[in-house]
Amino acid sequence: MDNLSQLIPAVLNDHVSAVEFPARLQAHGEQKAEAIARYGAFIGSEIRIYPSLGRAMDQARAHIAGCEQNGRSVASGSLILASRLDSSKGRFQRSWHAPLGGLWGCLLLADTFLPTFRNILPLIPGIACCEALRQEGVPDATIRWVNDVLVNRKKQAGFLVEGFVSPIHHEQYHLLGFGLNVNNEAFPVELQEDATSLSTILGESVNLCSFAMSFFAKIRWYIGLLFYEEAQWLERGGHGEYTDNHPILTRWLELxxxxxxxxxxxxxxxxxxxxxxxxxxxxxxxxxxxxxxxGGVSIEHSGEVRY
Amino acid sequence: MSEEIDFDEILGKYHSDPFEYVDIFAEHTGTVRFLVEVGNDVEAVSGEWKHIPGTALYEITRERNPKKNTATTNGVVSEVYSGLEGRFVEAGEKLLTIRHPLKKKEIIERILQEVLIIFPAPERAKYFFAPDVQSRIEKKGAREVSVKNGDEIIIMSLMKRDTPVYYSGDPGVIHSVYFQPGVSVDQGAPLLGVCPADKLPLIKKIITRVKADWDKSS
Known part of the structure; x- marks a missing residue:
């Protein structure tokens, strides 16, 4: 059921207030949870939904350029969604099958992150998706470094972050692309062995709008947490290397x-x-x-793994 | 960059002291314990994937969490600030110096880096040429590819986050490429050496002269 058009900012806000925030409150306490929620509240403040697009990333770039050309500012946290993508691709020009039934799009973020914390950003969509899946009744959902989401070793979702510098004001953006197989069950032959969807796992279709709300509410929480941790670090002086166990990384390790x-x-x-x-x-x-x-040891900050 | 280069002075400097002095600084705050002495030989990180650590130089302990720091360059320890042994140091405090013997190729690179426009890595990451630049390099070779201020020349890849890197500096052609695709580059390390097109003959002259001089004297 493609009911994405029901996803408007007010609906997302209601979901956060009624479901996501109360669930976080117990673990973090009221004051901290409210601060994190405030930091993340801009996520989904504008939602644009298209019946189809070529690539959501390209639409995001065109949107930013168009805003600047018309003398308007870009709403950081805007979501660009499409019911299907006709020329989507993953990293290294790999094809990404994005037909009706999936959750495809791009989150547009002005780069206001401190350099020390930017590495954490790509971990967030994997965590959010994995949590949403587990909440939906898929306890085996797990993350493969950096942010692929797997269920029974098959990929359910993939994410990538691309930088973009706006053409007129040269403002830097992160475009967080997401592709989640939700109700789409047919895959091209080359992907059949490695890909799966939520409805295939559950044996029934799911409410796409509800699942999307759950995913974006968690993205909102963790982006808020990223800014909250930055603020805490700055309050402590903000000098040198960040050597704490970042709570987002801790959560990533759990999943x-x-x-x-x-x-x-x-x-x-x-x-x-x-x-x-x-x-x-x-x-x-x-x-x-x-x-x-x-016995030698490598530390890799870029690349990918298979197992 | 001057057209006139005093080759004798530059080469004389490297002949009289063909070493690079690599200072080693505290990676973070903590209590330091030295693991080498003046005169010790140290080995650089090695292995096909740079996965075999070099000689352990010092151990730094913070909150009962000791961390050994190892050499990334080979050479001989020429100085140790032994007064800091067992003491708490700040991040960035100079701890010791390694005297690294320079090879001919390294000397040429160092001289070139003094005269080329060096474009450094903004973060520790892996770097790739932007698709347009890559295709121009494949067609014509890097030294035929010109860059100017604001050009998107490189993609920086870090934690599945790909960021375009824009060239800033005087226009020129890509003379030296210091990174390999898929291999991590430290923050501040040179990525590219760019040369204004009209200075290319001078650069060629430097390389020819250093090679000839070094071969003659070694």
């Missing part, structure tokens, strides 16, 4: 099954696997710690 796996690593691991190693942990900025067979 990921990558640690302890023997993996194949490569920048483009499909086309060019570089080496095999054992994942022994992550650094406090999200880098993967890999132990080689000869």
């Amino acid at each position: 990921s099954d990558t640690i302890g796996q023997r993996v194949s690593f490569g920048y483009d691991v499909v086309q060019n696997p570089q080496y095999e190693a054992l994942v022994t942990g992550v650094t406090n900025d999200g880098g993967l710690i890999l132990e080689h067979d000869d």
Whole structure:
């Protein structure tokens, strides 16, 4: 059921107030939870939904450029959604099948993050999706470094972040692209072995708008938490390296099954696997710690793994 | 960049002291314990994937969490600030110096880096040429590819976050490429050396002269 058109900012706000915020309140206490919610409230403040697009990222770039040309400012936190994407792609120009039934789009974020914390941003969509899936009754949902979401070793969702500098004012943006297989069950032959969808897992279709709200509410929470942690760090002086255990990374570790796996690593691991190693942990900025067979250790902040 | 280069002075400097002095600084605050002494040989990080650590230089402990720091360059320890042994140091405090012997290729690179416009890595990440630049390099070779201020030349890739990097500096052609696709580059390390087109003959002259001089004297 493609009822995405029901997803408007007010509906998302209601969902956050009624469902997401109360669930977070107990773990964080009222004062902290309210501060985090305030920091993240701009996510989904504007939602644009299209019947179809080529690539949501391209639409986001055109939207930013159009706003600037017309003398308007861009609403950071805007969501661009499409019922289907006709020329979507993943990283390395890999094809991404995005027919009706899935949740496809792009979150547009002005780059107001401190450099120290930018590495944490790509972890957020994987966490949000994994939590939404578990809440929907998929306890086996897990994250493969950096942010692929897998269920029974098949990919249910993928994310990428692309930088963009606006053409007139040269403001920097992060475009967070997302593709979640929700009610779309048919995949091209080359993806059938590796891809799955939520409805395939559950054996029934789900309410796309409700699932999208759950996902975006969690994105909103974790973006808020990212800004909250930045503020806390700045209050402590904000000097040097951030060496704390970032709560977003802690949550990522709880949801990921990558640690302890023997993996194949490569920048483009499909086309060019570089080496095999054992994942022994992550650094406090999200880098993967890999132990080689000869005892040597690599720390990778870029690339991908398969296992 | 001057047309006139005093080759004798530059080469004389490297002949008389063919070393680079690499200062090692405290990575973060903590109590420091040295693991090397003046005169010790140290090995650089090695292995196909740069996964075998170099010689352990010092250990720094903060909140009962000791961390060994290892050499990324080979050479001989020429100075140790041994007065800091067992003491609490601030991040960035100078701890020791390694004297690294320079090879001919390194000397040429260092001289070139003094005269080229060096474009450094903004963050520790992996870097790739932007698709348009990559296709121009494949067609014509890097030294035929010109760049100017504001051009998107490189993609920085970090944690599945791909960010365009824009060239800032005087226009010129890409003379030296210091990164390899898929290999991490430290923040501040050179990515590209750009040369104004009309200065290319001078650069060629430097390379020819250093090679000839070094071969003659070694």
